[in-house]
Amino acid sequence: MNLNSYSFASDLDDFMPKLASLPVEWDGKACVLELKEADYNWKQMEWWAFYFEFKVLQKLKNICSIPGDRIERVEFDMKTQINWDIKAKAIKSDDHKVILNDTIAMQESISNHGFHGEIIGLCDVEYNDRNRSFQRWHTELKGGLSQYEIKRMAGPSTFSRYRKTSAVLSEIIYILFDENDLEKLNQMNQGRNSNDKPRPPKYMLDLEHIDDFQHEKQEI
DNA sequence: ATCATCGAGGAGTTTAATGG
DNA sequence: CCATTAAACTCCTCGATGAT
Secondary structure (H helix, E strand, O other): OOOOHOHHHHHHHHHHHHHOOOOOEEEEEHHHHHHOOOOOOOOOOOOHHHHHHHHHHHHHHOOOOOOEEOOOOOEEOOEEEOOEEEEEEEOOOOEEEEEEEEEEHEEEEEEOOEEEEEEEEEEEOOOOOOOOOOHHHHHEEEEEEOHHHHHHHHHHOOOOOOOOOOOEEEEEEEEOOOOHHHOOEEEEOOEEOOOOOOOOOOEEHHHHHHHHHHEEEEEE
């Protein structure tokens, strides 16, 4: 394999025109229904992030392999000559850090192909579900509370994360990492899994330091 | 003394694969 | 077939610290 033959610019030339036609204003209910229609993660709490992933894959399916490489238990979203993963980030949140992928898997991805890419959708999200009406609608669509939720409500912690009711896609960032970049990233220890077992760390990108990396921005 | 900010660590949910 | 495990997608709270 020739690691020098990869061209970031060429991937961008392919991606950017296609993603320019992504939907921009995402209504929560409409998006969940669209995901349900496609049977694609429509019950998820972070529906907007799955929606972004879903639409990007839909636009790029003819020019990428889906999914990408699988490394141990980790599977990347798609692949050209290199692996790509698709992330969404709420831009109005307190921190400006994007959780990326498993540290070992990213290292492996880079040593196999020379580079690793991430497509990050920045969204202006509405957290106005104070009265939980969207959440109630979603729960009803799902056919009631899940076992996981019932268990949580029986425990000491009874807070359920606020839902986003809508999102507006404002910018897409394409970023490329090589082997020297990884040490510049923060790490995110994911705490526990849903079954209380610990999870291995992921890399995390501070958007304030994005100039340390090769990247391209696309305004929507 | 009080307020804003930051990082660490804990949390919230579903799904697919595995094991019995 | 049901239970368990560990992926996926991220956010939120809390205590320490520095600023007013």
